[in-house]
Amino acid sequence: xxxxxxxxxxxxxxxGLAAAGGAAAxxxxxxxxxxxMTGQQASTGKQIKAAVDLYMAQHGNTVxxxxxxxxxxxxxxxxxxxxxxxxxxxxxxxxxAIAGFGVTPAALAAAPLATEAKIPQIVMAAGTSIITExxxxxxxxxxxxxxxxxIIADWAIKNGIKKVVTMVxxxxxxxxxxxxxxxxxxxGGGTIAEAIKIPLANPDFAPFLQxxxxxxxxxxxxxxxxxxxxxxxxxxxERGMDKSGIKIIGPGDVTDxxxxxxxxxxxxxxxxxxxxxxxxxxxxxKAFVEAFKKANNFRPNFMAVGGYDGMHLIYEALKKAGGKxxxxxLIAAMKGMKWESPRGPMSIDPDxxxxxxxxxxxxxxxxxxxxxxxxxxxxxxxxxPVKAAKK
Amino acid sequence: MNDISPKLVAGRLVARAHWHPLExxxxxAAFASIWLLPGKYLILTEIAWLGLFALSLDLILGYAGxxxxxxxxxxxxxxxxxxxxxxxxxxxxxxxxxxVSGVAAMLLGFVTSxxxxxxxxxxxxxxxxxxxxxxxxxxxxxGWLTGGADGLQGVEMKPILGLWRFDMFGHNGxxxxxxxxxxxxxxxxxxxYSPFGLSLQAIKDNPxxxxxxxxxxxxxxxxxxxxxxxxxxxxGALLAQTSAFASLAVFDFERSADLLLVLIIGGTGYLYxxxxxxxxxxxxxxxxxxxTPQYWPFWIGLLLVVIVLVGRERIGSWTLPFRxxxxxxxxxxxxxxxxxxx
Numbered sequence: 001x002x003x004x005x006x007x008x009x010x011x012x013x014x015x016g017l018a019a020a021g022g023a024a025a026x027x028x029x030x031x032x033x034x035x036x037m038t039g040q041q042a043s044t045g046k047q048i049k050a051a052v053d054l055y056m057a058q059h060g061n062t063v064x065x066x067x068x069x070x071x072x073x074x075x076x077x078x079x080x081x082x083x084x085x086x087x088x089x090x091x092x093x094x095x096x097a098i099a100g101f102g103v104t105p106a107a108l109a110a111a112p113l114a115t116e117a118k119i120p121q122i123v124m125a126a127g128t129s130i131i132t133e134x135x136x137x138x139x140x141x142x143x144x145x146x147x148x149x150x151i152i153a154d155w156a157i158k159n160g161i162k163k164v165v166t167m168v169x170x171x172x173x174x175x176x177x178x179x180x181x182x183x184x185x186x187x188g189g190g191t192i193a194e195a196i197k198i199p200l201a202n203p204d205f206a207p208f209l210q211x212x213x214x215x216x217x218x219x220x221x222x223x224x225x226x227x228x229x230x231x232x233x234x235x236x237x238e239r240g241m242d243k244s245g246i247k248i249i250g251p252g253d254v255t256d257x258x259x260x261x262x263x264x265x266x267x268x269x270x271x272x273x274x275x276x277x278x279x280x281x282x283x284x285x286k287a288f289v290e291a292f293k294k295a296n297n298f299r300p301n302f303m304a305v306g307g308y309d310g311m312h313l314i315y316e317a318l319k320k321a322g323g324k325x326x327x328x329x330l331i332a333a334m335k336g337m338k339w340e341s342p343r344g345p346m347s348i349d350p351d352x353x354x355x356x357x358x359x360x361x362x363x364x365x366x367x368x369x370x371x372x373x374x375x376x377x378x379x380x381x382x383x384x385p386v387k388a389a390k391k
Numbered sequence: 392m393n394d395i396s397p398k399l400v401a402g403r404l405v406a407r408a409h410w411h412p413l414e415x416x417x418x419x420a421a422f423a424s425i426w427l428l429p430g431k432y433l434i435l436t437e438i439a440w441l442g443l444f445a446l447s448l449d450l451i452l453g454y455a456g457x458x459x460x461x462x463x464x465x466x467x468x469x470x471x472x473x474x475x476x477x478x479x480x481x482x483x484x485x486x487x488x489x490x491v492s493g494v495a496a497m498l499l500g501f502v503t504s505x506x507x508x509x510x511x512x513x514x515x516x517x518x519x520x521x522x523x524x525x526x527x528x529x530x531x532x533x534g535w536l537t538g539g540a541d542g543l544q545g546v547e548m549k550p551i552l553g554l555w556r557f558d559m560f561g562h563n564g565x566x567x568x569x570x571x572x573x574x575x576x577x578x579x580x581x582x583x584y585s586p587f588g589l590s591l592q593a594i595k596d597n598p599x600x601x602x603x604x605x606x607x608x609x610x611x612x613x614x615x616x617x618x619x620x621x622x623x624x625x626x627g628a629l630l631a632q633t634s635a636f637a638s639l640a641v642f643d644f645e646r647s648a649d650l651l652l653v654l655i656i657g658g659t660g661y662l663y664x665x666x667x668x669x670x671x672x673x674x675x676x677x678x679x680x681x682x683t684p685q686y687w688p689f690w691i692g693l694l695l696v697v698i699v700l701v702g703r704e705r706i707g708s709w710t711l712p713f714r715x716x717x718x719x720x721x722x723x724x725x726x727x728x729x730x731x732x733x
Contacts, residue, residue: 037685045685074684078640079542080630084433091560092430105542109636116559170531171540199531200540201639 029066029096029325031314032089034110035125036077036102040201043227043258044102044125045074048307050296055311058291063318066325071095077102079109086110090117096325097122099310103225104128104172111135118327120317120334124310125226125303128172129386132354137327139334139353141313141346142306143275144384145173145223146180148251151359151379152273153184156219156249163191164249165212166221167205169228170197177223177251180385185221193217203228205235212246213239219247222254226303229254230263237266247271252373255364257301260371267371270364275357276302276343277373288342302343309341313348345381354384408584417663418573425566432561438673439568440629445653445665446572446579447622453659454583455615456595457507460516460647461523462623464503467641468526469496469624471537474546474637483549485557489571489628496624497617504616508609520644527642542638546631557633564633571629572666575622579662582618591615656698 033052035045052070061068071093075081082101089095090113098114099122101107107126111134114121123131123140132138156164166181168174174197182192193215196208203224212220220241224232232254236242248254248267252274255267278289278299288308292300300308313334318325320333336350346357359382362373424435444466451457472492475481482488506518530537538544550556555563582588593601594608602608631637640646649672657668675694679687 035684038688072684074680074687079638080634080636080640083634083636084437087559087561088433091433105540105638108544109542109638112635113559169540170534 032095037074051304051307082106149180157188279372442669444626461519463646464523465623466627469627473628492628497621500620
């Protein structure tokens with residue numbers, strides 16, 4: 001009797017395990033996360049990875065009956081690597097979506113693969129306007145450089161800044177930032193004294209800063225990719241430019257939350273326009289920052305919210321598509337999706353699949369002994385101006 | 392052997408050029424991988440072009456003794472050539488574009504070879520490094536042509552010989568790379584065992600004595616440097632064609648430095664060193680970066696230090712038992728001379 005029961009139990013258990021095993025193999029949704037975990041852009045990778053882990057810890061790893069599995073790959077921000085890794089993820093690991101992309105060239109390199117494989121490509125970091133036009137399967141949860149560059153131009157005109165030297169990294173996002181800022185700024189009556197382009201790799205800002213100082217502008221408009229802001233600020237102060245009354249303005253990449261705490265008090269007063277500050281005043285953000293810091297020992301920056309919202313977008317699209325995992329259904333579900341992010345309200349533009357979000361004007365201040373970008377003005381629901389201008 | 396007659400020497404050299412059974416085995420395994428490893432085409436493709444690139448460096452380093460830290464100059468030049476030819480639809484057929492890119496890189500190699508002739512090893516390291524940096528910066532500056540730091544976007548590759556499309560799984564791309572590698576390997580093998588190749592080795596061992604016996608040292612160095620540049624250019628073109636992309640990373644210093652590592656791992660001066668080194672290096676890199684995406688450079692650094700400390704000769708010696716075994720079955724060697732394995 002006992003033996004029979006035991007046998008039956010064993011059989012049931014074996015059957016159950018087999019069923020579970022079969023179900024697991026079928027119902028896994030794989031995300032290939034390609035990030036620069038080494039090299040110059042490693043801080044971007046670190047932030048996004050931490051945010052993705054946090055999102056999954058908070059929201060569980062099962063959505064609409066699918067188990068979410070993230071496969072992390074390091075591309076070192078080298079686009080050839082990105083392309084190969086994306087291809088391997090699609091062909092060998094059979095991922096259902098690719099995500100991440102620390103820099104624009106990386107995102108662009110993977111775009112044709114997303115189109116060919118018909119799977120969503122979620123851009124969590126790279127910020128050049130054209131990216132979303134390169135494949136109908138791309139959706140973006142980060143930002144475009146033009147969004148904040150136009151708004152800071154607007155702010156500069158209204159606050160008595162007449163003459164500006166622009167300094168941008170010499171690659172696509174830099175060109176976007178430079179153009180958006182200059183167009184808006186000159187249209188508003190300002191003058192661009194000089195437009196300086198800085199090499200992207202291993203930049204030494206000193207000679208460029210000297211040229212900027214020689215032009216005697218009211219302010220320097222600066223864009224460097226996340227992670228280079230610290231060096232820039234240090235060299236700016238070393239040359240005494242902060243004391244000569246030249247202001248720093250720009251998109252918020254330069255006073256990135258990741259590096260800001262170590263920049264020193266000289267940066268107090270720097271005004272930037274950006275999508276996110278760890279200091280953003282909302283219950284959602286307070287909870288996010290607290291959980292993030294607890295898990296990682298460092299502060300989330302705008303890259304982290306890009307990763308966090310990217311995961312949110314995938315999760316919600318899966319729910320909305322009702323378990324369908326093909327690229328077309330998921331992208332259709334993503335279009336027009338609205339939600340409250342730690343950065344504030346945001347949505348995905350149904351026409352361009354690009355991000356629509358609030359842009360905040362912030363000033364660096366000291367709060368509780370730490371440096372923060374404190375928001376003091378809000379521009380609501382900003383679309384990508386480059387694409388808006390094309391229409 | 393007191394009386395070394397020219398006939399004896401000639402016979403020995405001919406015997407050296409014979410195909411060793413292990414070589415057949417190597418290439419059989421390489422071509423078998425097309426059917427045996429269907430999920431690994433992408434990494435195999437990388438190994439194939441890296442192997443060709445390393446073979447190119449081996450030609451100048453292992454056979455002519457020219458140390459180069461800027462071999463990426465030719466690699467990158469070839470890559471941009473191939474990508475630009477395809478992008479602007481100047482030459483649509485990949486094989487022809489590959490040849491043109493190789494010839495373009497040879498021209499560049501020919502022009503820069505005169506810089507390399509001057510000075511000794513240290514000067515050569517600096518000169519080659521300088522040329523690569525120069526080209527990288529040129530490519531960065533000429534954004535209208537090369538796309539600058541964003542890389543060359545919108546390259547579309549046409550089918551190989553109009554028949555085989557570069558498919559998503561990388562199958563055709565790999566077969567294409569492997570065939571190119573094999574053909575160029577045959578050519579390189581022919582070159583190094585020819586009188587020209589032997590004279591290069593004489594130059595490597597002692598340039599003064601070589602010129603004393605009537606070898607035109609400079610002319611030969613120019614020739615081999617030009618050929619090697621062509622090889623590197625074709626390797627770069629293969630990368631550009633299989634990935635339909637070219638970026639500034641093709642000129643990176645790391646690429647030249649990695650290449651030297653590949654050759655150090657595999658050993659120089661026997662042609663297979665580059666191929667074996669590429670295989671080991673890529674597999675290590677792939678495996679470690681899969682295990683730990685954040686800290687893999689640390690482990691690869693550690694392994695390289697260990698490999699160099701243990702001595703790369705030992706890697707060659709691991710295959711010694713197999714080689715003795717193979718020698719036993721090598722009928723031709725018995726007919727001519729026993730042993731004498733290079």
